[in-house]
Amino acid sequence: MLFVTQSFESNCGRLLHPRQFIVGILAMLQSFKLFNNCNLVFSRSCSGYVSRTRYLMRLKEDDEACREALKFANVLLYHKLAPLLQKTRSGVCKVASFKTADLKQILEKVGKDKHFINESFLLGCTDKSEPQFSLEVGEVERSALEQECRGTFVDLRKAFFMITPSESALAAKGQALLRWHQTNGFCSATGQPTTRNQSGSFRVCQSSGITYYPKMSPVVIVLVSDGSRCLLARQAMFPPGMYSALSGFCDMGESVEEALHREVAEEVGLEVENLQYSGSQHWPFPQSSFMLACHATVNPNKTQVNIDKAELEDARWFTLEEITTALQNPPRNPREQPPVFWVPPSYAIANQLIREWANQQQLLRSTHRLK
Ligand SMILES: NC(=O)C1=CN([C@@H]2O[C@H](COP(=O)(O)OP(=O)(O)OC[C@H]3O[C@@H](n4cnc5c(N)ncnc54)[C@H](O)[C@@H]3O)[C@@H](O)[C@H]2O)C=CC1
């Protein structure tokens, strides 16, 4: 109904394009649930962001519509949370996705019931409004499935170095949703099993009526600059040579600003100022984090780091030259051939912060040269 009301409001006072008119009628039918398969027709006839969003909203909430959408969906496969990747003819890696009908045949070939596909969770939809789902197939023998699908299940951290940032985001979301369902099968109040809705947008405990929604833990991440260098750190568990921006989970009751000040003070013993928001990102590790990324500065006369060795193995200041070299030479296989110093892959928001800082430094230098 919201859609109909808003589209009428926004079109008020001007003539409707025939396409808009059809879309409006379909939306109205859909909102009154008079036309069962309407969502399919609707999704294919609209390509706008708002239409896709409203369509997804409906799939999340309406089990029947979601089941219907799954019949014509694209499904991403995971084996013990590792996404299936395929190589294109040109040798580029991409996240594999299968049409439901094709996937049913594949599942039957590897000895799985075709109805198993109903275990999928709704992920989103493509630019063409084709619904996307994720499915965990960990019970099936991995090599048989890889052969049948002509792909390889790759650890997600490794996959981030092989696929584009937008595919990384999709693969990360799929994994996070599967993990959340795997670890939220029981109500924390009653201990009774929880059941999912069809899309997987929530789970309910039938005994207490409590609804659980997939959750992310807020994490602050900050690139600290002293004006000409930036501070990067590494934890002992990082792959050799990798340094990243400082980060930390927000404590209960904290604001982003408070968490940033506290984390920097705890981890490297510095006081930051001039916080500047850069962006945010969902990060699937360790259990779905919501990364809030900022830039900050320290007084250039107070740059002595005092590392908390329980948290960090090392933290040091890097020059623009060191950063530029690291950004220009991302490692292909960091675990097998680690460079002396490298930064997180382009999908990670830490990489975005580091790139922004490098661009700003370059701009500052060229402005100085002009003076
Ligand atoms: N996307 C990106 O660019 C980056 C993402 N990250 C992510 O940020 C996360 C947090 O960063 P850290 O520096 O490790 O955090 P941190 O500095 O807060 O230290 C982690 C410790 O905090 C405690 N902790 C408090 N709340 C927690 C919670 N909700 N979940 C798990 N542990 C909690 C645990 O003892 C844990 O060992 C990392 O797990 C990492 O995956 C970190 C850097 C870059």
Ligand SMILES: [Mg+2]
């Ligand atoms: Mg930390």
